[in-house]
Every structure is written in C-alpha cells, then in structure tokens.
Amino acid sequence: MADFTLVIGNKNYSSWSLRGWLMARIAGIEFEEIVVPLELPETQPTIRKYTPSGRVPVLMHRGLAVWDSLAIGEYLNDLKPEAGLWPASAAARAHARSISCEMHAGFVELRNNMPMNIRASYPGKGMVSAVRADIERITSMWRDCRKRFAGAAPKDDGFLFGQIGAADAMYAPVVTRLRTYGVTVDSDTDAYCKAVLAYPAMKEWMDAAKNEPWLIAGYELD
Incomplete structure (x- = not known):
C-alpha cells in the first residue's frame, strides 16, 4: 500500500x-x-x-x-x-516561486472565460480583451524564463527552467486551454507547449x- x-x-x-x-x-x-x-x-x-x-x-x-x-x-x-521541483539556483528558484504564485493568485479572466476542458475543442471562444491580456502576460513570462534560466540549467528539456518542475505544473492547465481554445501563439511559446504536452505524465492525465x-x-x- x-x-x-x-x-x-x-x-x-x-x-x-x-x-x-x-x-x-x-x-x-x-x-x-x-x-x-x-x-x-x-x-x-x-x-x-x-x-x-x-x-x-x-x-x-x-x-x-x-x-x-x-x-x-x-x-x-x-x-x-x-526531484528538482524547484530549480537549484537561488535566483531561478525565487523566480519560479514568483511566477507560480502569480498563477495561483491571478489570471481570473482566463480561468472564467476559458475553463479547462481537455477533451473539447472551442477555437475562438472566450477570447475577450482581458483574456488576451492574461495570455500575453503568461506567454511573456514563459519566454522570459526560457531565455534567462533554461540554458543555465544542468539539462534543458524545453521546460521553463530547463527540467520540468513545479512552475511547469502550475502552468500546465494553461497549456491545455491554449490547445482547447485554438489560441495562436508565437513559435517559442508553441515549442514550450509541445514540451509540456509531450511529457509522459501529462499525456497519461490527458488520456x-x-x-x-x-x-x-x-x-x-x-
């Protein structure tokens, strides 16, 4: 047991x-x-x-x-x-906790207008201006994390801080929302989303x- x-x-x-x-x-x-x-x-x-x-x-x-x-x-x-839920570097760890707390406390418009529904496909629905602002903030954070911290990690598997961790878990539902609602994103964001969706445990959950x-x-x- x-x-x-x-x-x-x-x-x-x-x-x-x-x-x-x-x-x-x-x-x-x-x-x-x-x-x-x-x-x-x-x-x-x-x-x-x-x-x-x-x-x-x-x-x-x-x-x-x-x-x-x-x-x-x-x-x-x-x-x-x-297990490396948080990055080893103190600076990266502080940043990972900051963006995780921002997800925890914010982005209400995205949550309310684009509820998580993994098996659905609703392209274009829910995209009001406040949701667009939430998505722009989130994707800019993702790009910033990848640029500043991923390359300095012992191994870069395509996640926010190189290897998958708690911050990626906090944003994984957003990745599913972008997919469900057919949101067009830049190439860097798309690459990050693909890394999350390909993670074996994530695939298991979605199945x-x-x-x-x-x-x-x-x-x-x-």
Missing part, C-alpha cells in the same frame, strides 16, 4: 488537481489516487472527509493532510529535494481525461 494518497477532481476539468497530480509525479512518489467527481450532491461531503477546505487536490501522507497545489509542491520538495464519463455543463460551451 502506498504511503501517499492524492484526492483529485475530474481530470477533464480540474485544473488545480492537475497541478497537484503533476507535482506528485515529478517528485516520483507512489500514491493511491482517489477521484471525486465535481459539482455533484455528494462532492462536498466526500472531499470534506479529507480536508475542511472542501477543495481538491489533497495529499494524504501518514495521517497528515496537505491541501492546495502549491502547498503540496512545497511539501513534496521538502521530502524529495532531489484519462478523455475517457471520463462525467460532464459538467458549465464547462461545456457548445
């Missing part, structure tokens, strides 16, 4: 679950996975069995509950520093999302 249990929502829709799940996979831990379908009458009572926050993801480890994707990333980094039986009407824009 695994030491860790990760409680998540629907893989097709739950962006925060994707973040926490990817961090667990990057850390290389073995974990049991519990999927709680969202927006059903039993959703909240079920999640509150694991955390009083009533939100997913939640990482359970030896009687301890850690909720919120960033908190999960920090906890796993404490346990598995060799599972496409095969889920649940539908949430508010995320289906047809």
Whole structure:
C-alpha cells in the first residue's frame, strides 16, 4: 500500500488537481489516487472527509493532510529535494516561486472565460480583451524564463527552467486551454507547449481525461 494518497477532481476539468497530480509525479512518489467527481450532491461531503477546505487536490501522507497545489509542491520538495521541483539556483528558484504564485493568485479572466476542458475543442471562444491580456502576460513570462534560466540549467528539456518542475505544473492547465481554445501563439511559446504536452505524465492525465464519463455543463460551451 502506498504511503501517499492524492484526492483529485475530474481530470477533464480540474485544473488545480492537475497541478497537484503533476507535482506528485515529478517528485516520483507512489500514491493511491482517489477521484471525486465535481459539482455533484455528494462532492462536498466526500472531499470534506479529507480536508475542511472542501477543495481538491489533497495529499494524504501518514495521517497528515496537505491541501492546495502549491502547498503540496512545497511539501513534496521538502521530502524529495532531489526531484528538482524547484530549480537549484537561488535566483531561478525565487523566480519560479514568483511566477507560480502569480498563477495561483491571478489570471481570473482566463480561468472564467476559458475553463479547462481537455477533451473539447472551442477555437475562438472566450477570447475577450482581458483574456488576451492574461495570455500575453503568461506567454511573456514563459519566454522570459526560457531565455534567462533554461540554458543555465544542468539539462534543458524545453521546460521553463530547463527540467520540468513545479512552475511547469502550475502552468500546465494553461497549456491545455491554449490547445482547447485554438489560441495562436508565437513559435517559442508553441515549442514550450509541445514540451509540456509531450511529457509522459501529462499525456497519461490527458488520456484519462478523455475517457471520463462525467460532464459538467458549465464547462461545456457548445
């Protein structure tokens, strides 16, 4: 039996679950996975069995509950520093945490107008001016990280800081949104998105999302 249990929502829709799940996979831990379908009458009572926050993801480890994707990333980094969830360089690490916190706290227009829906295709939908501004800010950060930090990393696999880490997990749902909504991006951004989508754990998540039986009407824009 695994030491860790990760409680998540629907893989097709739950962006925060994707973040926490990817961090667990990057850390290389073995974990049991519990999927709680969202927006059903039993959703909240079920999640509150694991955390009083009533939100997913939640990482359970030896009687301890850690909720919120960033908190999960920090906890796993404490346990598995060799996994490289955060960059080795102090400057790169500070920058990675800064952009991760910006994702955590911001980009509300993008979230509201382009909800994560991995198996859907809605080209052109949701692109209001405030969403465009969010996307421009995000993609400029991606280009800046690649230019300033990726080349200095021990290995550059195409991710923000060279090797995949917590910051990439934080922005992975944005990558899926750009794909779902057919957003045209520059060549550097496109290369980064392709690296994220090709990451084996990301492909595993997306394949599972496409095969889920649940539908949430508010995320289906047809």
